[in-house]
Amino acid sequence: MSTALVRDIVATYRGQRGALLPILHAVQEALGYIPPEAIPVLADELNLSRADVHGVVSFYHDFRSAPAGRTTVRICRGEACQAVGAERLVSHVRDACGMSLGETSLDGSLTVEQVFCLGNCALGPAAQVNGRLQGRLDESRLSAILDEAVAQ
Amino acid sequence: MITPVTVYVPRDSAARSVGADDVADALVSAAARHGRLIRVVRNGSRGMLWLEPLVEVATPDGRMGYGPIAATDVDGLVAAGLFDGADLPQRLGVVDELPWLAAQNRVTFTRIGITDPLSPDDYLRHGGVVGLVRALQNSPADVVAEVTDSGLRGRGGAGFPAGIKWKTVLDCTDDLKFVCCNADEGDSGTFADRMLMEGDPFLLIEGMTIAAYAVGATEGYIYIRSEYPDAVATTRAAIEIAYGRGWLGDNVLGSPLNFDLHVRVGGGAYICGEETSMLESLEGKRGMVRAKPPIPAIHGLFGKPTVVNNVLTLATVPTVMAHGAQAYQELGVERSRGTQVFQLGGNIKHGGIVETAFGITLGELVDGYGGGTRSGRPVRAVQVGGPLGAYLPRTKFELPMDYEAFAAAGAMVGHGGIVVFDETVDMAAQARFAMEFCAAESCGKCTPCRVGAVRGVEVIDRIAADEHRDENLALLEDLCDVMTEGSLCAMGGLTPMPVRSAITHFPDDFLAGQPIPLHISARTEGQP
Numbered sequence: 001m002s003t004a005l006v007r008d009i010v011a012t013y014r015g016q017r018g019a020l021l022p023i024l025h026a027v028q029e030a031l032g033y034i035p036p037e038a039i040p041v042l043a044d045e046l047n048l049s050r051a052d053v054h055g056v057v058s059f060y061h062d063f064r065s066a067p068a069g070r071t072t073v074r075i076c077r078g079e080a081c082q083a084v085g086a087e088r089l090v091s092h093v094r095d096a097c098g099m100s101l102g103e104t105s106l107d108g109s110l111t112v113e114q115v116f117c118l119g120n121c122a123l124g125p126a127a128q129v130n131g132r133l134q135g136r137l138d139e140s141r142l143s144a145i146l147d148e149a150v151a152q
Numbered sequence: 153m154i155t156p157v158t159v160y161v162p163r164d165s166a167a168r169s170v171g172a173d174d175v176a177d178a179l180v181s182a183a184a185r186h187g188r189l190i191r192v193v194r195n196g197s198r199g200m201l202w203l204e205p206l207v208e209v210a211t212p213d214g215r216m217g218y219g220p221i222a223a224t225d226v227d228g229l230v231a232a233g234l235f236d237g238a239d240l241p242q243r244l245g246v247v248d249e250l251p252w253l254a255a256q257n258r259v260t261f262t263r264i265g266i267t268d269p270l271s272p273d274d275y276l277r278h279g280g281v282v283g284l285v286r287a288l289q290n291s292p293a294d295v296v297a298e299v300t301d302s303g304l305r306g307r308g309g310a311g312f313p314a315g316i317k318w319k320t321v322l323d324c325t326d327d328l329k330f331v332c333c334n335a336d337e338g339d340s341g342t343f344a345d346r347m348l349m350e351g352d353p354f355l356l357i358e359g360m361t362i363a364a365y366a367v368g369a370t371e372g373y374i375y376i377r378s379e380y381p382d383a384v385a386t387t388r389a390a391i392e393i394a395y396g397r398g399w400l401g402d403n404v405l406g407s408p409l410n411f412d413l414h415v416r417v418g419g420g421a422y423i424c425g426e427e428t429s430m431l432e433s434l435e436g437k438r439g440m441v442r443a444k445p446p447i448p449a450i451h452g453l454f455g456k457p458t459v460v461n462n463v464l465t466l467a468t469v470p471t472v473m474a475h476g477a478q479a480y481q482e483l484g485v486e487r488s489r490g491t492q493v494f495q496l497g498g499n500i501k502h503g504g505i506v507e508t509a510f511g512i513t514l515g516e517l518v519d520g521y522g523g524g525t526r527s528g529r530p531v532r533a534v535q536v537g538g539p540l541g542a543y544l545p546r547t548k549f550e551l552p553m554d555y556e557a558f559a560a561a562g563a564m565v566g567h568g569g570i571v572v573f574d575e576t577v578d579m580a581a582q583a584r585f586a587m588e589f590c591a592a593e594s595c596g597k598c599t600p601c602r603v604g605a606v607r608g609v610e611v612i613d614r615i616a617a618d619e620h621r622d623e624n625l626a627l628l629e630d631l632c633d634v635m636t637e638g639s640l641c642a643m644g645g646l647t648p649m650p651v652r653s654a655i656t657h658f659p660d661d662f663l664a665g666q667p668i669p670l671h672i673s674a675r676t677e678g679q680p
Binding site: 016017018019020021022024025055056059060061062063076078079080081082083084115116117118119120121122123124126128131132133134135136 | 165166168169170201202204337338339340341342343345346347378379380381382414416417418419420421422433434435436437438439454495496497498499500503504526527535539569571572573574577582585589593595
């Protein structure tokens with residue numbers, strides 16, 4: 001981890017009110033996760049305690065303490081997607097990839113997560129693949145997405 | 153000179169999720185191959201989501217719709233006369249005249265699907281900025297009075313009168329005040345905020361600017377959930393454009409109003425949709441619920457007087473200002489005035505946006521507009537108002553959509569989301585999921601919510617396993633009481649609503665010793 005990079009990011013956002021969340025998003029965007037070593041740096045820069053920063057990082061589901069896979073698939077398990085088979089997709093991931101939600105594959109190609117609602121409730125089941133929304137998913141389309149991720 | 157044919161392909165993320173980008177690319181390629189000159193406009197979605205991607209072609213008769221269109225269909229359609237509005241199997245007719253759309257009363261969604269969301273000229277051509285101009289010609293107190301008279305209630309779910317909230321902020325004498333838009337639309341089954349930000353972002357900006365003028369605020373924040381990257385990008389782009397047009401910044405439209413507007417992205421925490429959690433998050437903290445009082449209107453963001461409204465509430469204000477309180481007030485029933493943007497999702501044939509006056513029945517929405525289930529099986533349960541809303545059976549389909557009527561039936565209109573389930577649904581599993589969701593998303597401040605939800609899952613599991621069923625049902629009832637009465641906010645306070653409604657209306661699902669399949673895997677990081 002580059003301490004200078006984290007300090008540069010803080011400098012960019014310093015003028016904003018309550019800037020910790022935008023800073024954390026920017027660190028994760030740059031490094032792929034929030035390295036534990038970044039926490040004392042952020043605390044020092046923002047005049048917060050390390051516990052304060054850690055408390056914020058760990059409160060929000062978005063912030064990771066380890067890098068994700070090259071492809072991240074987030075399967076929606078909100079009620080609207082459950083009504084049209086979201087759980088079948090979850091089972092499929094378990095059976096086809098041997099992965100539980102929240103895991104990253106050993107080769108670092110794939111992370112599969114759950115999310116509660118992507119706002120695609122009329123075209124479910126839905127998933128987000130590297131930030132891109134996919135609708136009307138079924139097992140075969142999900143398989144194609146997962147296979148492509150692993151092949152990369 | 154040949155005039156290009158205007159072709160519309162939605163840029164809404166729901167349309168993109170089923171291939172709209174590929175369709176747009178295919179149209180451009182096909183036009184080149186067939187020697188046709190076209191202009192592609194990436195409009196918002198009309199909200200007829202089962203028809204997406206919906207392609208519209210401008211013809212002398214109006215905008216002719218075709219859908220749903222796959223990218224692989226495009227070349228054949230173009231060869232067969234798509235750009236001339238030819239009568240092809242996918243042709244739906246003139247989109248404005250489709251009964252599903254024509255029967256609605258679109259007030260807040262009036263422009264969405266019609267315009268290019270990031271074209272300020274389109275916005276002006278279709279009635280934008282009229283409300284802001286009129287507001288600036290009146291005193292702040294008059295603007296607040298107009299909003300109060302319209303009967304507009306917060307569209308985020310709680311239904312608190314917007315004008316009363318604004319009046320409280322106006323009456324505060326602090327030199328710094330804020331307007332915050334709660335765009336953390338985390339409820340499953342709701343997507344109207346997302347569609348509005350992606351489909352007509354200037355409307356939200358205009359509404360917030362009017363609010364700032366009315367209460368004397370100089371800074372605003374739109375707190376958008378990170379699950380909506382397209383809404384974040386579109387809203388940010390629209391804010392830049394609005395600054396360029398003088399709709400934001402110093403001396404808005406030449407008036408004394410100075411108003412700066414920022415987008416903030418959430419961190420994937422459902423609880424931050426609760427207004428005080430959202431304020432904590434905006435301050436750079438954990439999204440822990442605050443006790444009220446003091447109310448945010450008096451002691452809000454950074455301790456300053458703050459208007460916190462939902463996307464749809466703020467986006468309704470320009471219309472109220474442009475057409476007057478009376479016109480808006482005349483729509484709706486009883487104390488539920490104006491229109492609501494209902495969102496039909498889940499297992500539904502015709503899912504999407506239905507904006508209509510309050511008072512329409514649940515059945516008219518589900519069976520009428522929705523056309524029943526997508527699976528073709530009978531509708532068994534409908535969850536209204538998000539994950540904390542009640543599950544209702546068909547026997548409740550006569551209920552009118554009205555805040556008070558729903559409350560009297562042990563349910564809530566909430567943000568207008570309606571999720572349909574067919575007969576295969578296991579309601580004990582859904583009740584268990586409500587508790588499990590609460591356990592995963594509780595901010596942890598209140599014990600009834602933090603611990604009660606975990607206990608709720610265990611009790612429902614014992615009921616399903618037929619262990620001391622009657623005692624455990626009584627225990628679950630007691631637990632629901634404690635959560636309802638002992639939680640600071642709606643997370644713990646309303647989680648019993650889906651649980652109790654499932655037991656009340658679908659008791660059979662709790663009787664047989666059937667397994668409950670849902671299980672959320674470890675998602676404990678960040679949970680106290």
